[in-house]
Amino acid sequence: MIAIIDYNAGNLASVARAVAHLGFACTVTADAGTIRAAERIIFPGVGAAGAAMDSLKRTGLDAVLVEQFAAGKPMLGICLGTQVIMGFSEENDTRCLGIVAGRVSAFSGRLSGDDGRPLKIPHMGWNRIRVRVPHPLTAGISPQDEFYFVHSYYPVPDEADRVMATTDYGIRFASVLGWRNLAATQFHLEKSGRPGLRMLANFCAWTPAA
């Protein structure tokens, strides 16, 4: 059973539908016992970091997630989930879970694209990833594949070796993170067509090295 963490942060049903479509059993839950009993954890989310951390702290799920990561359980962050696992977010100046050391920064409103025109924020739509370090999550993904992004902030790990893939949008930012039993994507795997489903399936089958 895969636990999809429910912390009042957006539409988790779409993640559950994608996982079910791939043939894996999952449940959307905020229950600590269910999360501890699960084989793996998906930590999605849409919204603001401040409200997300407030909700996690209020329910005590912040400690459960940190504990489950430390216990070695495979964990997948998606979008806001990928930001909340960092140490600190510039969004609402929020202290986050600290599973990956580093911060979450806002896209500057002054970025410009190849044509010299200002880039629109949020970064919303389809973009590519450039794999830096091959990871089981990105197995079978080609450089042409694109993924669906919707975000105004991006993770900046302190250690460069946590960055599995990057994406270019005015700047080059970390779009796939990997650290021990954690993998995380800034884009929405559940809304990225076949390549996204492939990565989600890769996670569902992943056994991290102990």
Next chain:
Amino acid sequence: MLSKRIIPCLDVRDGKTTKGIRFQENVDIGDPVDMARFYYEQGADEIVFYDITASHERRNIMIDVVRRVAETIFIPFSVGGGIRSVEDMRAVLLAGAEKISVNSAAVRQPEIIARGAEAFGRQCIVLGMDVKHVGVRPGIPSGYEVVIDGGRTAMGIDALEWALRAQELGAGEICLNSIDADGTREGYELNLTALVSGHVTIPVIASGGAGKPEHLRDVLTEGRADAALVASMVHYGNFAISEIKAYLHGCGIRVRKTW
């Protein structure tokens, strides 16, 4: 860099698509779920559904369509038509849509944009605009006026001012439909699209007038659109989405090529 998005648009009434659709392949004609799957497999980057069901009592049929679409395709899709309240928005988003689009209701009550953005995040809120060229006149400095009720009612509101106001209120994207170009299949309204896209900082989807791939090329370059809506040119089987994308790629426009 982001790819330019190609977005088929489906009108749905009482749970069925309204236009006579000719597919080359064996698809259950008129079923929005089958059509969504067809376009998803052809490489659509997103899908827009407009619910044109007249009676409010039958709207739960659309919610069921949204739920079945969400189980079938794994790309974003939006739903518009008849959304008048935050509760209407919530029902559609919970059923699995990524975005909801408001048009006439937002012109009548602009606060619905702010309330929706507050409740669900601005990335969920698409402002649909129907616009008519009327020439520069008092109150309409851009020469383009907002119309509602499918183009029947002129509102005396300048299109560019409305786009900027909606962005300020919290719209995350604008779907900009030219009433003049709509249905002509002679090309998008490039001046209007470039005008709005050049002034707002949120993405603009061009709508109305697509008849051949060259029209998409023009609106995605000269028209400065971030995405292009297509309807009859793909529904009637004249062009496949994959074919349009191959053409745009050949023109040097970045599009998503694998799916």
